[in-house]
Amino acid sequence: MPSPSPQTSVLVVQLSDSHLFAEAEGSLLGMNTRDSLQRVIDTVLAEQPAIDLVVASGDLSQDGTLQSYQAFRDLSARINAPAHWFAGNHDEMPQMAQAAAGGDFLEPVIDVGEWRITLLNSAVSGSVPGYLADDQLQLLAQSLSEAPDRHHLVCLHHHPVSIDCKWMEPIGLRNPHALFDVLDRFPQVKALLWGHIHQDFNSERNGVQLIASPSTCIQFKPRSEDFALDELAPGYRWLRLFNDGHLETGVSRVTGHQFTVDLTGEGY
Structure with missing residues (x-):
């Protein structure tokens, strides 16, 4: 069999920050989150x-x-396509695990093509900011060290x-240096991907692409000092991972529908 083409x-x-409720009519700051997720999936x-x-x-x-995860x-x-989940600060792991029963949704290491994707749990129960516990840092180091010939995406x-959004500064990852101490040891890491910020973000650090994505429901206004919503539509991110180690990525948003959102909201 011939070797794969570099192309x-x-x-x-990536679907991020769907914020579903037990009730189908559940809304977040004026937006029905099941409806918005449904429309994002239609777009996908x-x-x-x-x-x-x-x-x-x-x-x-x-x-x-449990009902929200089942939804x-x-x-x-x-x-x-195979789907894999990991937790955010609003999630409850026992209920998520119950809804994921019978599938491999919560498996944290996935090999696909010439890439390995590692999913880390930065959620801390009862806390909005995140933290990578020792077991997560060990998982990351092991996943990277065991696949030196693969390209790696870490999520x-x-x-x-910093995303230059003042009100979000205190609610990010509390120990980023521990994360980067691991990543910096492995040149096969190509990109770091996250959610939480409900907006498009793309930067670079030490040759690693840093990427964040919109929510499938409400959007946060970039570079805002205080909590503020954007009028952009819900969306998703796609990533095309090439065998030669480069990637292409973009964001796509729902079109042709007017979403209701409470722009006077002061939190979520």
């Missing part, structure tokens, strides 16, 4: 004909109920760098 690739779709299906993996990067639920599982099952919920 052979896999497609990853219309735009991406061959998806290799779906990553749900935390805050699947707003209220931490996420049911809605996202329309995408014909977590909380932002590990």
Whole structure:
């Protein structure tokens, strides 16, 4: 069998911060979050004909109920691809695990194409900011060291760098230096991906692409001093991971629908 072409690739779709409720009519700052997720998935299906993996990067639920996770599982099952989840600060792991029973949704290490994707749990029960406990840092180091010939994408919920948004500065990852101490040891790391900030973000550090994504519901206004919502529509991120180690990525948002959002909201 011939070796794969350097241009052979896999497609990853990221769904982030869906904030579902137990009730189908549950709304966050005026937006029905099941409806917005449904419309984002409609957009994914219309735009991406061959998806290799779906990553749900935390805050699947707003209220931490089993019903909300079951709703996420049911809605996202329309995408014909393996799906993997990890927790955000609004999530409750026992209920998430119950909803994930019978599948490998919570497996943290995935090999796809010539890449390895490692999903870290930065959520701390009862806390909005995140922290990577020793077991998560050990998981990361082991995942990277065991696959030196693969390209690596590392994912977590909380932002590990400043996004120039003052009100979000205190609620990111509390120990980013511990994360980067591990990443800096492994040149095969190509990108770091997160959710939490409900907005598009793309930067670079030491040759590693730093990427964050919009929410499938409400959007936070970039570079805001105080909590503020944006009028941009819900969306998702796609990542095309090439066998030669480079990646292409972009954000796509729902079009053709006017969402209701309470722009006077002071928190979520």
